[in-house]
Every structure is written in structure tokens, then in C-alpha cells.
Amino acid sequence: MRDPYSVLGVSQNASDDEVKKAYRELARKYHPDNYQNNPLADLAEEKMKEINEAYDTITKQRAGGYSGSYQQSYSSASAKPVYARVRNLINAGDLGQAEQLLYGVGQKDGEWYFLSGSIAYRKGWMDAAMQNYAQAVQMEPNNMEFRQALSLMQQRSMGGYRPAGYHSVGCDPCTTYLCCSLCTPWGGPCC
Amino acid sequence: MFGYVRPCCPELKCRDFDLYRATYCGLCRCLRRQYGFVASMFLNFDFTFLALLLWEPEDRFVPCPGRCHVNPLRRLPMCPDSGALELAAGESLILVWWKLRDSVHDEGFWKGLAARVLSWLLKPAYKKAVRRCPRFDGTVRDCLEELAALEKENCSSLDRTADTFARLLQSAAPQEGNRGRVLSQLLYHLGRWIYLADARDDLEEDKLAGRYNPVAARYGPGGDDGALRMTMNLSLEQMGAALQLGDFGCRRPLLENIVYLGLPLVEQAVFDGSWRELKKQKIWRNIT
Numbered sequence: 001m002r003d004p005y006s007v008l009g010v011s012q013n014a015s016d017d018e019v020k021k022a023y024r025e026l027a028r029k030y031h032p033d034n035y036q037n038n039p040l041a042d043l044a045e046e047k048m049k050e051i052n053e054a055y056d057t058i059t060k061q062r063a064g065g066y067s068g069s070y071q072q073s074y075s076s077a078s079a080k081p082v083y084a085r086v087r088n089l090i091n092a093g094d095l096g097q098a099e100q101l102l103y104g105v106g107q108k109d110g111e112w113y114f115l116s117g118s119i120a121y122r123k124g125w126m127d128a129a130m131q132n133y134a135q136a137v138q139m140e141p142n143n144m145e146f147r148q149a150l151s152l153m154q155q156r157s158m159g160g161y162r163p164a165g166y167h168s169v170g171c172d173p174c175t176t177y178l179c180c181s182l183c184t185p186w187g188g189p190c191c
Numbered sequence: 192m193f194g195y196v197r198p199c200c201p202e203l204k205c206r207d208f209d210l211y212r213a214t215y216c217g218l219c220r221c222l223r224r225q226y227g228f229v230a231s232m233f234l235n236f237d238f239t240f241l242a243l244l245l246w247e248p249e250d251r252f253v254p255c256p257g258r259c260h261v262n263p264l265r266r267l268p269m270c271p272d273s274g275a276l277e278l279a280a281g282e283s284l285i286l287v288w289w290k291l292r293d294s295v296h297d298e299g300f301w302k303g304l305a306a307r308v309l310s311w312l313l314k315p316a317y318k319k320a321v322r323r324c325p326r327f328d329g330t331v332r333d334c335l336e337e338l339a340a341l342e343k344e345n346c347s348s349l350d351r352t353a354d355t356f357a358r359l360l361q362s363a364a365p366q367e368g369n370r371g372r373v374l375s376q377l378l379y380h381l382g383r384w385i386y387l388a389d390a391r392d393d394l395e396e397d398k399l400a401g402r403y404n405p406v407a408a409r410y411g412p413g414g415d416d417g418a419l420r421m422t423m424n425l426s427l428e429q430m431g432a433a434l435q436l437g438d439f440g441c442r443r444p445l446l447e448n449i450v451y452l453g454l455p456l457v458e459q460a461v462f463d464g465s466w467r468e469l470k471k472q473k474i475w476r477n478i479t
Contacts, residue, residue, distance in 0.1 A: 030435070038429065040372060043372070124350075124357065124380060124383060124429065125354065126350070127349045127350050154421075157424040159428065160428040162431065162451050
């Protein structure tokens with residue numbers, strides 16, 4: 001494993017606060033929410049894992065046994081077995097097969113549109129993804145998964161993660177992050 | 192390509208500005224050396240961005256002085272020839288060639304004459320570039336053919352038409368390994384964004400000329416700026432996310448400037464109509 005301090009980009013004698021700050025910045029950058037349904041999600045996950053391990057190692061070394069890193073896993077359940085198969089295919093990145101399987105389904109319900117939107121998103125077809133997610137929410141307004149996908153997409157269109165110093169005029173990161181304060185790794189507002 | 196990809200110069204650090212300029216001048220020299228004087232006239236900012244992306248991350252920035260052929264009295268710092276520059280030069284030549292062939296095909300005899308002459312002049316250089324990047328040439332030809340077919344059938348899917356140009360640009364980088372994945376994701380969305388920006392820019396013109404325009408086909412003759420911007424911003428967001436996962440060494444701050452500041456600025460200008468003015472602005476104006 002790489003030196004945990006170089007993973008976080010801080011020196012060995014950085015204060016606890018500095019380590020925490022560096023960890024938070026990196027966790028914000030590679031947060032799973034930024035890469036949800038992104039074809040590069042696995043690379044971001046690896047980075048996140050590396051950062052978490054580095055932070056854990058440092059905090060353990062310094063405080064003995066304490067671990068404050070952030071972990072999250074996504075789970076979702078499907079009503080129809082064919083949808084579960086489509087989900088697996090999407091997760092495996094086999095979009096052609098997933099699309100074929102989905103188009104074989106006769107009746108289009110909310111989940112059909114949601115999955116169709118997920119495939120489009122993965123492919124980078126953002127316009128189609130937005131339309132399909134909106135349709136899914138319209139058909140099943142109470143489904144949290146569909147609503148979350150749509151609102152995440154709307155948030156992203158206002159700008160995703162940016163390193164410090166690259167915030168364009170008219171885009172205040174704090175207000176965008178406040179509306180989804182649960183999205184920050186520490187479960188609160190970003191500042 | 193169209194010159195949409197440029198940095199936001201007031202926000203650049205001096206060393207990043209020097210790096211950008213040296214890459215630009217280096218690419219110009221590389222084009223001239225390998226493909227002749229006519230080829231170097233087609234140099235633009237988009238290809239400079241491509242060269243910066245393709246550069247090996249561990250390569251440090253070591254400029255060496257070279258003579259500017261536009262003004263041979265001036266000596267400027269230039270990046271020395273490298274694999275990335277040669278690849279970017281070859282690929283830009285192939286793209287320029289196909290764009291010229293496209294104009295020859297679309298315009299009438301007299302209007303297309305200039306394009307015909309230029310493509311005739313560039314033919315030997317094009318053949319040389321094809322020998323270097325045969326696969327890229329094949330992809331460009333296929334994607335442009337696909338695009339022409341979609342335009343003919345008046346395709347109303349914005350994603351589908353943009354996808355052809357996005358895949359075209361995606362094939363500009365080697366696809367192998369994690370680095371290849373990051374680059375192809377970044378270039379896919381860059382291609383998508385460029386295609387949509389260009390479509391929005393041509394909206395009025397196409398309406399008057401009665402030509403096909405993907406934005407008009409999707410949202411109606413007036414377009415829908417809100418929805419279009421949203422989908423373009425999503426592509427920008429995907430580019431940023433990919434950029435953070437790649438290793439770009441000393442070129443990262445410059446690439447970040449282009450993706451996070453330059454492109455949104457150009458997008459803004461395309462939507463509020465000031466792009467035609469901005470396009471003419473030289474970014475080297477503060478150098479004497």
C-alpha cells in the first residue's frame with residue numbers, strides 16, 4: 001500500500017485538522033454520488049477506497065482504534081425478475097445486452113423508464129436519460145429511487161464537483177450542496 | 192473542429208499560459224514539419240487541447256526556443272516534437288480533410304471551389320496522416336457517413352446525432368487501460384458538447400437556409416435553450432468527473448481551467464449570441 005500521507009497529499013507532520021480537511025476534500029471529489037451510474041464509477045470507487053484506507057490508517061495510528069471514514073453501498077430491489085437481470089447487466093457495463101432485454105418487455109411501467117434512463121445515462125445520452133427519468137417519476141411519483149435519480153441529474157446539470165478555485169460566477173457550491181446536505185460524506189452541509 | 196475549446200486566460204497562471212502557448216506553437220511547427228505549410232494553416236485551439244490530453248503524464252514541460260514561421264523574426268518557446276503532438280497533428284489533419292470533403296460535397300461548384308482546391312493541396316499530407324492513424328481515419332469516415340444518413344432522415348433524437356460526432360472524437364485517444372477509459376469518456380462528452388454547441392450556434396442560419404438542424408428537430412424551430420443547456424452541462428459535468436480520475440501531471444491545472452472555466456464561458460457566449468465576437472478575439476493579445 002502507498003504511504004497514507006501521500007495518498008491524502010499531506011505531510012507526515014500535518015495536524016489532525018489538516019489531515020481531516022484533505023480527506024474531506026478528496027472524499028468530496030471521489031464521492032460515489034458524483035459517479036453514480038458513471039461508466040468510470042469503478043475507478044472512482046478504487047480511489048475512494050484508497051483514501052478511506054489511508055485516512056483510517058492515519059487516524060488509527062494517531063488515536064488508536066478510531067475510524068471515522070465514510071462508507072456507503074447502494075442496494076436496490078426490482079419487482080420483476082427481468083428487471084433484476086437488466087440491473088445486473090447495467091452494473092456489469094453490458095449496455096447492449098441490457099437494452100435488448102429491456103426492449104423485449106411488453107408493458108412499460110415506471111421501472112422500465114427508469115432502467116431505460118439509466119442505460120441512456122451510462123451511454124452518455126443525457127437528453128434521453130432525462131426524458132426517461134422524468135417519465136418514470138411521473139408514472140410512479142412515490143418511488144424514491146426514481147426521484148433521487150432525476151433530482152441528482154438536475155443537480156449535476158448545475159455543475160458537479162469542482163476543485164477549489166474553479167467555481168464559476170453564479171454557481172455557489174454551498175447552496176447547491178445545502179439542498180442535498182446528505183450528499184456530503186459527513187452528512188452535513190459542506191461549509 | 193471549430194475552435195470552441197479554449198482556456199479562460201484571465202484565470203490562467205503564467206506558467207500554464209506559457210505551457211498552453213508552447214503547446215500551440217509546438218503543434219503548429221509539428222504540422223508544418225510533417226504535413227507542410229498548408230496543413231499548419233488549419234491549426235486551432237481544439238487540437239491543442241487534444242495534444243495536451245494525449246501527452247504522457249510523466250513528461251515534464253521543457254520548452255525550447257523555435258522560430259515562428261508566421262513571423263520568422265520572432266523566437267518563441269515551443270514544446271519539442273513528441274508522440275502526443277504527432278498523434279494530434281495527424282488526427283487533426285484527417286479531421287480537416289474530411290471537413291473539406293464535406294464542404295465540397297454540400298456546396299455548389301463555385302462555392303465549394305475553395306474547399307476543392309484546398310483538399311487537392313492537402314491530399315498528399317492526408318495520405319501520409321492516414322498511414323500513421325489508419326484506424327482513426329476509418330472511424331471518422333464511418334461516423335460522418337452515419338451522421339449524414341441521420342441528417343437526411345431528419346432525425347429528431349439529439350443524443351443519436353450527437354453520438355456520431357462524440358464517437359468520432361472518442362476514437363482520437365488510445366482506448367487501452369484505465370487511462371484509455373478516462374480519455375475516451377472525456378473525449379466522448381467533449382465531442383457531444385462541441386456538436387451541440389455548434390448546432391445551437393447554427394440554429395438561426397440553418398432556419399433561414401432551410402437546412403437540417405438537430406436542435407430544431409428536437410425542440411422545434413425556436414429551440415429550447417433551458418433544456419439544451421441542461422443537457423450540455425451534464426456533458427461538461429461528465430468531463431470534469433473523468434478529468435479527476437486521470438493522471439495528467441503538470442498539464443492538469445491547464446486542463447482543469449479549460450474544462451471548468453473555458454468551456455462554460457464559450458457555452459454562455461454561444462447561448463447569448465456573443466460567440467461570434469468572442470471567436471475573433473485572439474487569446475494571445477497580451478503578448479507583444
